[in-house]
Amino acid sequence: MAGHSQFKNIMHRKGAQDAKRAKLFTKIAREITTAAKISDDPSSNPRLRAAIALGRANNMPNDNINRAIKKGTGGEGDTDYVEMRYEGYGPGGVAVIVEALTDNRNRTAAEVRAAFSKHGGSLGETNSVSFMFDRVGQLIYPVKAADADAMFEAALEAGAENVETSEETHEVTCSQEDFAAVRDALEEKFGAAQQAGLVWRPQNTTPVDEEKAASLLKLIDVLEDNDDVQSVAANFEISDDVMEKLTAA
Incomplete structure (x- = not known):
């Protein structure tokens, strides 16, 4: 993970x-x-x-x-959402990027900062950790959309860099520059993806022990539970043994 x-x-x-x-x-x-x-x-x-x-x-x-x-389009309500990005460190020195859509910047910044502080992290300045990540295109298809070979071949031909197939999904990644071309080619062949967009992919991962992992996962859970937060990316690595203990707890 x-x-x-x-x-x-x-x-x-x-x-x-x-x-x-x-x-x-x-x-x-x-x-x-x-x-x-x-x-x-x-x-x-x-x-x-x-x-x-x-x-x-x-x-x-x-x-x-x-x-x-x-x-x-202005047909219902007048709420204007602003895209914000927050960066900081979680427990164990894990780099965390939080992306939000908010109608109140002060509220969202305060809530994100409080979540970091309460769960052993610290909020930093913009660009304080994003240099540790690559901005890449990602498309996720249900596994039933195509068999693994067909998805791999189509993605490779479209210009994708990698395809990972699990029991449930095909996850296609590509460069930010090639995202539009890859998305259009795969949509034409397999229809719309379940998810398609730009994501933060860590260049390296930071191992965390059981104690830090519990706090880190709580931080991520609190952030994702916030209505303003759209996504959370982090460069942590938790062993299977530790994940099993935390899941069973």
Whole structure:
């Protein structure tokens, strides 16, 4: 477990309880609203298309999706979300990047800072840890979208750098510059991805022991539970043995 990419931790727990689902819908709705400000036409707006696909992959009702689009185009409400990035260190010296969409910068900054302080971390300045990460394109398809060989070949031909297939998904990564071309080529062949966007990938990982891991995972959980936070990336590495202990606790 080397870190977190957009929505991943929340998606893995999406059926746990209604409250978690509602929070996930809130986050996706904000992304849809922000993307719709560019254009309300998904065919010409890849960010909106990706956000809608993410909503549908998580069984978000069409009414919610349409309402979020209208909000972004000025048809409902006047909330303006601003994209913010926070960087700092978690327990064990782990580098953490938090991306948010907020209608109140002061509130979000205070809540993010408090989460770091309470759980053994410290919030730093912008660019204080992002140099330890690469900004890459990522597309996630359900494993049923194609067999592993077909996905690998299509992704390689489209210009992707890597494909990792698990029991549930195909995770395709590419350079930031090639993201649009890879996304368009794979969409044409396999349809819209469950997730598609730019993510922070750590260049190296920092091992953490059981004590630090417990605090770190709590920090990430608190951050991801915040409605304003869209994604959390971190360069930690936790051994399977430690993860099993923490999961069983």
